[in-house]
Amino acid sequence: MASDDTLPTLKVLLIGPSGAGKSALLTRYCDDEFDPETSAATIGIDFKIKVLNVRGKPYRLTLFDTAGQERFRTLSTSFYRGAHGVLLVYDISTRASFLSMERWFNEAEANTVEGVALYLVGAKLDKADAREVTTEEGQALAEAHGAKFCEASAKTRENVRLAFVDIVDRIVQTPGLIQNARLGRAAGAVALGNGGSSGSGGGDGYGAYLPGGCSC
Amino acid sequence: MESLADTLWDVVICGTGLQQSLLALALSRSDKKVLHIDPNDFYGGAEAAFSLQEVESWVEKVETGKEGLFEAASVKKLGGDTGLSFPRAYSLALAPQLIHARSTLLSQLVSSRAYRQVEFLAVGSFSIFKPSPDSSQKPTLVRIPSTREDVFSTTAISAKAKRGLMKFLKFVLDYDSTPQTDTWQPHADAPLTEFLLKEFKMDQELQTYIITLTLSLNGKINTRDGLAVIHRHLSSMGMYGPGFAALYPKWGGLSEIAQVSCRAGAVGGAVYMLGTGVKTMNDKDDPIVIELSSGDTIKTRKVVRANESATDRFGINRLVAVVGSSLKSLFESTVEGAPKPAVAIVAFPAGSLSTATGEASTSPVYLSVHSSDTGECPANQSVLYFTTGSEHASQDLLQQALDSFLATLSGDTVPQCLYKLQYKQLQSSAHSQANRSVFDFAPPASALAFDDSILQSVQDAWKMVLGDEAVEEEYLTFADREGAMDDDESV
Numbered sequence: 001m002a003s004d005d006t007l008p009t010l011k012v013l014l015i016g017p018s019g020a021g022k023s024a025l026l027t028r029y030c031d032d033e034f035d036p037e038t039s040a041a042t043i044g045i046d047f048k049i050k051v052l053n054v055r056g057k058p059y060r061l062t063l064f065d066t067a068g069q070e071r072f073r074t075l076s077t078s079f080y081r082g083a084h085g086v087l088l089v090y091d092i093s094t095r096a097s098f099l100s101m102e103r104w105f106n107e108a109e110a111n112t113v114e115g116v117a118l119y120l121v122g123a124k125l126d127k128a129d130a131r132e133v134t135t136e137e138g139q140a141l142a143e144a145h146g147a148k149f150c151e152a153s154a155k156t157r158e159n160v161r162l163a164f165v166d167i168v169d170r171i172v173q174t175p176g177l178i179q180n181a182r183l184g185r186a187a188g189a190v191a192l193g194n195g196g197s198s199g200s201g202g203g204d205g206y207g208a209y210l211p212g213g214c215s216c
Numbered sequence: 217m218e219s220l221a222d223t224l225w226d227v228v229i230c231g232t233g234l235q236q237s238l239l240a241l242a243l244s245r246s247d248k249k250v251l252h253i254d255p256n257d258f259y260g261g262a263e264a265a266f267s268l269q270e271v272e273s274w275v276e277k278v279e280t281g282k283e284g285l286f287e288a289a290s291v292k293k294l295g296g297d298t299g300l301s302f303p304r305a306y307s308l309a310l311a312p313q314l315i316h317a318r319s320t321l322l323s324q325l326v327s328s329r330a331y332r333q334v335e336f337l338a339v340g341s342f343s344i345f346k347p348s349p350d351s352s353q354k355p356t357l358v359r360i361p362s363t364r365e366d367v368f369s370t371t372a373i374s375a376k377a378k379r380g381l382m383k384f385l386k387f388v389l390d391y392d393s394t395p396q397t398d399t400w401q402p403h404a405d406a407p408l409t410e411f412l413l414k415e416f417k418m419d420q421e422l423q424t425y426i427i428t429l430t431l432s433l434n435g436k437i438n439t440r441d442g443l444a445v446i447h448r449h450l451s452s453m454g455m456y457g458p459g460f461a462a463l464y465p466k467w468g469g470l471s472e473i474a475q476v477s478c479r480a481g482a483v484g485g486a487v488y489m490l491g492t493g494v495k496t497m498n499d500k501d502d503p504i505v506i507e508l509s510s511g512d513t514i515k516t517r518k519v520v521r522a523n524e525s526a527t528d529r530f531g532i533n534r535l536v537a538v539v540g541s542s543l544k545s546l547f548e549s550t551v552e553g554a555p556k557p558a559v560a561i562v563a564f565p566a567g568s569l570s571t572a573t574g575e576a577s578t579s580p581v582y583l584s585v586h587s588s589d590t591g592e593c594p595a596n597q598s599v600l601y602f603t604t605g606s607e608h609a610s611q612d613l614l615q616q617a618l619d620s621f622l623a624t625l626s627g628d629t630v631p632q633c634l635y636k637l638q639y640k641q642l643q644s645s646a647h648s649q650a651n652r653s654v655f656d657f658a659p660p661a662s663a664l665a666f667d668d669s670i671l672q673s674v675q676d677a678w679k680m681v682l683g684d685e686a687v688e689e690e691y692l693t694f695a696d697r698e699g700a701m702d703d704d705e706s707v
Contacts, residue, residue, distance in 0.1 A: 046483045046697040067482040074488040076259050077307075078333065078475035081467060110304060188556035188589055190336045190456050190463055192326055 007051065007060040008178060010171055011082050012164075014063065015104055016089035017097045018071045021123035024154035025089060026063055029164050034154050052165070054172050061168060073107075080111035084177055085119065085167045092122040092151060095132040098141075105145045115177050117170040118147035121163050125153035220487070224503060225251045225516035227681045229486075230494055233261030233522055234311075235657040235674050237474035240481030241328055242678045242692050246685070250486035251516065252478065255493030255509065259475045261522070262286075262641070262660040263311040265468025265592070268303035271637055278639065284524040285659060288533075288611075289639035299540050299634045301594040307468040308536055308592060308637065312584050312601045314339045314462040314559060315666040316448050317455035322463070324671065325473065328692040333476040337589060339462040340547060340557025344428055345564040345620060355624050357562060360425045362461075363453060365551075377422055384416050384426070389450055391443045400439055408442030409435075428563035428580070431664040433532060433605045435566050435580045445665075459554030462665065466558075467591040470666070483697065494521070499654050520677045522657040523646050531642040532662045533610035535602040537618055541631030543598045547587050558589040561664075562621065569616045571609045579605045581617040582664055597634070603664060606640055614638070648673040655680050 014022040023045070027033050030048040047064045064083075069075045086108045090097040101120070108118060120142040122133060135151060142149035148166055152159035171177055226248035229236045237259075240252050258264050262285055266274060271291055278289035293300065315321055325331040343357040361370040364385070367378050387396055403411040412418040412426055430437050430445045437445070452461040465472040482488055489510065496507040503515040546560040564581040571577075584601040586592050592599045600621065602614045622630045644659040655677045661667055679686045 044483065044485070044697070046480075067479060068485070069479070069482045069488050071487065072489045072492075074482075074490045076475035076479060078467065078472055079479060188337055188558055189466075190338055190460075190555055192322060192331045192336055192456065192463075 007058050009060045009062060010084045010168060010178070011062050011064065012085040012087065012167060012171075013080065013083050013108075014065055014087045014089055015070060015075065015108060016066075017091075017100045017104070018068075019094075020089045020091045020097050021154055022070075022087075022089045023065055025087075025121065025123060025152065025160055025163070026065055028154040028157060028160050030063065032157075036155065050164075052168055054165075054168050057172070059168065059172065061164075063164075073103075075107070077111055080108070083112050083116060084171045085117035086112065087119045087121055087163060087167060088147070089121045089123050090133070090138075091124050091127075092133045092138070093124050093127040093130045098122075098133040098137065101141060105141075105147075109145070113177070115174050117167050117174060117177070118142075118145055119163060119167040119170070120145075120147045120149045122149075122151035123154065125151045125158055126155045220251070220508075220512045220514050223249055223251075223514070225249050225514060227251075227518040227520060228253065228494075228504075228506060228514070228516040230254070230519065230521035231261050231524075232256075232259045232474055232478055232490075233657075233660055234263045234470045234474050234477075235660070235670055235677075236261075236520065236522060237477035237481070238324075238671070238674045239520060239677050239681075240486055241330055241477035242674065243681060244480045244484030244486070245694050246484075246682060248681060250481060250484075251489070251514065252481055252486050253489045253492045253494075253508065255491070257491040259478060259490070260310070260468075260471040261474075262524075263309075263470040263474055265307045265309045265471035268300070268306050268308075268635070270303075271308060275637070275639075285642050285644075287640050287642065289637070291638075292636045294633055294635065299632060300538070301597075305594045306538065306592060306599075307471075308538075308599065309468040309471060309601070310641075311471070311660065311662070312464070312469045312586065313664060313666045314464050314561075314584070316462045317452035317460075318448055319452075319666055320668045320671050321473075321666055324692045328480070328694050329696050330473070330476050330480055332696075333479070334472055335466040336456075336463040337466055337558035338457065338460040338549075338555045339464055339559040339561065340460060341550065342428060342561045342563070343546075344424060345562055345568055345617075345624065347568050347620070354626075355620055357624050359550075360428060362429060362449070363551075373422070377419070380416050380418055381422060381425075384412070384418070385450060387416075388443060388446050391447055400443060404440040405438050408432075408437050408439045411439040411442075424563075424565045428561075428565070431561075431582060433579065433582075433603070433663070457553075457555055459549055459551030460557060462559075464559045464586075464590065466589075494519075502653070504653060518653050518655070518681050520655040520657070520681065523644070523649070523659055525644070525659075531606045531640055532603055533606050533614060533640050534638065535600075535611075535614035535618060536637040537600040537602070537633050538593055538635040539598050539600060539622070539631045539633050540596070541598060541625070542587065542596050543585060543625070543631070545626070546585050547589075556589070558587045560585045564617050564620070569613055569620060571612045571616065573609075575609060577604075577613050577616075579607065581613060583617060583621060584664070603662075610640075611638060648676065650676065650680055653680075 047062050050061045052059050052061045088104050090101050122138045139149050150159045229252045232254040275289040275291050277283050278286045342360045346356045348355045358372050361367045409423045412423045429449050430442050449461050493509045495509045498505045503517050507513050547557050562583040566580050567576045569577040581604040586599040588595045602617050641662045646658050648658045649656045
């Protein structure tokens with residue numbers, strides 16, 4: 001169990017229309033679970049963490065779901081901040097979901113840094129019999145946006161790992177991307193987590209005025 | 217997926233300004249059904265941050281009177297498109313408020329775990345603008361000494377003044393206990409400047425230093441409020457690290473906190489709609505029936521919204537300028553081990569500027585300088601936020617302040633101003649109001665530093681929504697959401 005916060009952290013987003021199967025892919029990849037009953041919008045998951053070794057180096061992969069904010073297209077600019085990679089997910093058995101992808105690509109491109117790794121996933125490959133989108137159409141859309149592409153099924157596990165591993169591989173191979181996305185705390189960032197030095201700087205507050213400042 | 221009309225909502229929150237967004241965060245672990253809407257197609261309301269494109273459409277809306285609290289907005293690109301980067305490289309804040317380290321907002325962001333998604337930067341020096349004594353010299357910026365070390369080392373003031381200043385700083389740190397209270401309470405409602413003169417024999421220059429630390433928009437803050445604000449400033453110093461008293465959220469200030477809070481609301485199950493407002497509302501019925509501008513008709517038990525009608529005609533004028541320089545000299549840390557500041561404050565005291573017709577300024581002008589570390593502009597540029605209380609020549613004064621500031625900078629070439637946004641923000645003395653099922657937040661304040669008093673209204677609204685289920689001790693206190701990490705995987 002690596003609880004090491006010092007690992008380089010990669011931020012990867014899953015976006016796309018409601019019901020495309022984003023959360024199912026995420027849950028299959030992170031927890032190896034699939035629940036055919038849950039088609040309700042995702043509640044309670046902020047992000048999932050997975051430690052992944054790519055080319056011999058460990059990374060802390062944080063995977064952000066849309067938290068339902070895709071329903072009325074209300075994802076905020078802050079959601080996209082610092083993203084290294086974006087998985088754009090549609091449902092191969094729903095034509096409308098594929099047709100919305102151009103807008104999702106535009107949104108992702110507008111809100112992320114140059115060189116961000118984009119990856120198009122045609123989900124629900126297990127429903128290939130009822131497919132409304134051909135593999136070639138998906139491939140062509142991905143190529144038009146410089147993205148990689150695969151079709152996957154959270155139900156059968158097919159290609160699920162491939163999509164996540166490929167996007168991480170692409171992120172770490174893109175020179176400067178990790179620095180450019182600036183998810184890592186910039187110099188000058190102030191850490192709030194320890195609650196401040198209310199002990200040493202607090203009290204009568206005069207501690208801050210002693211030469212040498214406070215002990216923090 | 218349930219349709220909007222089929223759900224009986226526990227609360228409809230209208231607007232995504234800071235107050236409404238913090239409410240969404242506060243409700244994010246309750247099992248209440250929350251519909252959060254905003255007539256704007258962006259997050260943050262009066263606390264939003266904009267790309268240059270978004271600025272343009274916002275200015276158009278202000279000009280058609282659709283942004284109640286704002287008027288007289290205009291935008292100007294100088295020198296064509298050269299120098300400016302692409303529109304999304306900018307994130308200009310409507311409310312670039314600094315947050316003191318002791319603010320309850322920060323402790324609430326920590327206890328609610330929302331702080332993990334926000335990056336905080338240090339606010340560095342506070343300086344005063346000094347006009348040039350004659351035309352052969354440049355005007356200058358003088359740093360305000362606000363720590364004991366500063367006071368000892370500064371060469372800007374006399375030894376006598378130093379003793380007075382030290383005596384005052386010591387007084388303020390413990391101002392709210394006896395015998396200090398006996399000293400200031402008789403002057404509580406009198407201007408702070410009078411108190412400083414009477415009790416500390418401060419000359420006008422030292423008074424100006426102290427008034428600047430209060431960030432009082434009209435410079436006329438009373439003794440009670442002034443001491444409280446300076447105490448907040450001094451006791452915040454060093455709390456999160458040496459050499460700074462206040463923080464600023466990267467990427468546009470409070471806008472970022474509003475967005476992160478809304479995300480937390482969504483994670484908790486709230487449904488979000490932008491570009492959707494309340495068209496009609498019948499609050500005589502229980503549940504309340506609302507017709508949304510999207511055409512949906514919905515039912516809800518409670519409604520929380522913000523009063524956005526300005527009742528007062530006074531307000532503030534702002535000038536936001538992007539300049540083509542990193543202004544490095546303003547962002548040097550002065551204390552060893554201090555984080556590199558991303559924000560610096562400059563005050564132009566009353567009387568230090570004059571309009572084109574030769575009238576001296578009667579209110580201070582404040583400038584918040586943001587480096588590109590704030591993410592609000594690209595590298596080698598800076599964003600200047602000028603603010604002053606509205607007077608008839610405010611626009612002119614702000615322009616004078618910009619020119620004067622640029623003239624203080626050393627070097628052969630004065631940095632070029634690439635972009636200007638000007639607007640007026642109206643204020644209101646209205647307080648938050650509630651009846652049984654409808655809560656109205658007061659319009660957002662336009663102060664330069666975040667004022668904790670709005671946090672009480674947010675908590676009051678939270679209590680109204682939760683009713684008997686509200687447990688005050690658990691307010692905004694949540695565990696981390698992220699699950700345990702999975703086993704390592706190698707590729």
